[in-house]
Amino acid sequence: MKYLEEYRDRALVEKYLDKIHHTVTKPWNIMEICGGQTHSLVKNGIVEMLPHKVKMIHGPGCPVCVTPVHLIDHAIALSHEDQVILCSFGDMLRVPGSSGSLLEAKAQGADVRIMYSPLDALQLARKHPEKEVVFFAVGFETTAPAIALSVIRAAHAHIENYSLLTSHVLVPPAVKAILEEDDHVINALLAAGHVCTIMGLEEYYPLSGTYQIPIVATGFEPVDLVQGILMAVVQLEKGIAQVENQYARMVQREGNRIAQDVINSVFQVTDQHWRGIGKIPSSGLMLRDTFAQHDAQRKFALQSHPPLKDTGDCIAGLVLKGVKKPMDCPMFGHTCTPENPLGAPMVSSEGACAAYYHFSGFSESLAE
Amino acid sequence: MCLAIPGKIISIKSGDDEFLKSGKVSFSGIAQEVGLMMVPEAKVNDYVLVHVGVAISVVDEAEALKTLRYLEEIGELDELHKDQ
Numbered sequence: 001m002k003y004l005e006e007y008r009d010r011a012l013v014e015k016y017l018d019k020i021h022h023t024v025t026k027p028w029n030i031m032e033i034c035g036g037q038t039h040s041l042v043k044n045g046i047v048e049m050l051p052h053k054v055k056m057i058h059g060p061g062c063p064v065c066v067t068p069v070h071l072i073d074h075a076i077a078l079s080h081e082d083q084v085i086l087c088s089f090g091d092m093l094r095v096p097g098s099s100g101s102l103l104e105a106k107a108q109g110a111d112v113r114i115m116y117s118p119l120d121a122l123q124l125a126r127k128h129p130e131k132e133v134v135f136f137a138v139g140f141e142t143t144a145p146a147i148a149l150s151v152i153r154a155a156h157a158h159i160e161n162y163s164l165l166t167s168h169v170l171v172p173p174a175v176k177a178i179l180e181e182d183d184h185v186i187n188a189l190l191a192a193g194h195v196c197t198i199m200g201l202e203e204y205y206p207l208s209g210t211y212q213i214p215i216v217a218t219g220f221e222p223v224d225l226v227q228g229i230l231m232a233v234v235q236l237e238k239g240i241a242q243v244e245n246q247y248a249r250m251v252q253r254e255g256n257r258i259a260q261d262v263i264n265s266v267f268q269v270t271d272q273h274w275r276g277i278g279k280i281p282s283s284g285l286m287l288r289d290t291f292a293q294h295d296a297q298r299k300f301a302l303q304s305h306p307p308l309k310d311t312g313d314c315i316a317g318l319v320l321k322g323v324k325k326p327m328d329c330p331m332f333g334h335t336c337t338p339e340n341p342l343g344a345p346m347v348s349s350e351g352a353c354a355a356y357y358h359f360s361g362f363s364e365s366l367a368e
Numbered sequence: 369m370c371l372a373i374p375g376k377i378i379s380i381k382s383g384d385d386e387f388l389k390s391g392k393v394s395f396s397g398i399a400q401e402v403g404l405m406m407v408p409e410a411k412v413n414d415y416v417l418v419h420v421g422v423a424i425s426v427v428d429e430a431e432a433l434k435t436l437r438y439l440e441e442i443g444e445l446d447e448l449h450k451d452q
């Protein structure tokens with residue numbers, strides 16, 4: 001496929017790795033923010049092929065993983081209502097709430113459906129005016145425009161039986177929260193390419209300046225990742241801290257203005273609880289009052305009870321902050337597996353635990 | 369979650385309502401209906417980046433090539449510096 005295969009070229013990846021080996025002289029920790037990047041780094045063996053001096057730290061960029069337990073419980077409760085069709089993205093169905101998952105609710109007879117796009121869920125609502133279609137909307141800035149668009153179309157066409165249960169999170173406030181922690185060990189960041197496609201680079205200049213760290217907006221294919229890592233390493237070795245754009249074929253400095261306007265017209269910024277991490281100020285999106293009739297929280301009067309404690313011994317919070325690797329968790333691969341996940345990062349293909357479980361073969365070199 | 373893939377626009381259907389603008393996009397020969405309202409500049413035969421059924425960016429061809437040639441370019445720069 002054009003614009004995809006070229007960036008998976010093994011020989012070119014090796015040339016980049018070679019260049020990284022020749023450039024690096026000191027140990028550096030680089031955090032990739034996005035779970036999609038974690039998945040690609042581990043799947044393609046890049047983590048293992050990097051020089052020992054370059055360590056990748058896996059960031060919190062998996063929206064499925066950070067969706068709070070109480071919202072999953074809300075989604076499960078709604079799915080058991082007779083008139084409700086509960087829709088979401090595939091990964092969301094297996095994430096454990098405080099008891100059970102949406103998939104288990106489905107097995108018990110609830111009408112739970114996997115959707116590729118919120119626009120498909122809107123179609124479903126149009127076809128079934130006798131039902132209430134609730135879309136469990138999770139995602140970062142990348143996904144927010146499509147979700148917002150479904151609400152705008154619902155409002156325009158008076159499709160009143162379509163609503164959202166939202167758990168939308170924003171990347172820069174989470175990055176800031178991690179960099180604010182005294183014990184963080186991050187020297188450079190790879191910003192998530194598709195988030196930047198929407199939002200552009202502006203938000204990263206103050207972060208890079210304040211915390212004096214290089215930030216490189218980076219794509220998801222192997223060539224993108226090794227180029228992003230090289231650009232970060234070059235900056236680190238030179239002792240500079242700038243914002244750079246590796247993914248310029250998709251990312252413009254100002255982002256996609258129309259998409260930003262669409263987000264702003266439907267959502268407003270709010271504090272958000274991140275599963276395993278806690279509350280981060282101004283790090284989430286909620287529907288504006290003008291769209292209250294499409295807000296499942298208000299429509300079904302869901303109690304916004306305080307977020308439940310995350311379950312048991314899962315150390316997902318530390319994994320998501322990059323403090324621990326999945327293998328540091330005593331449950332990893334034993335009591336916690338993708339078939340029987342104890343925490344969200346083992347569920348989503350972009351969760352760090354699942355990525356390591358599937359692709360790294362518990363490699364010793366990674367467990368250090 | 370943030371997975372987005374590039375595909376080629378094969379037709380555009382524009383309605384009266386800008387929010388309904390959509391088109392057919394081909395991914396390796398498989399055509400899908402995609403929302404195009406966020407990329408008003410996109411034309412037939414352009415490649416767009418598609419995420420959950422909505423195009424979010426038009427691929428910049430010149431920049432796409434640069435990534436593939438980046439190493440050669442910085443290699444040439446290194447050579448220049450050596451010559452000086």
Ligand code: SF4
Pocket residue numbers: 313314315316319326329330331332333336337341342343344345346353
């Ligand atoms: S391995 Fe399982 S229990 Fe351990 S941190 Fe990952 S998800 Fe949580």
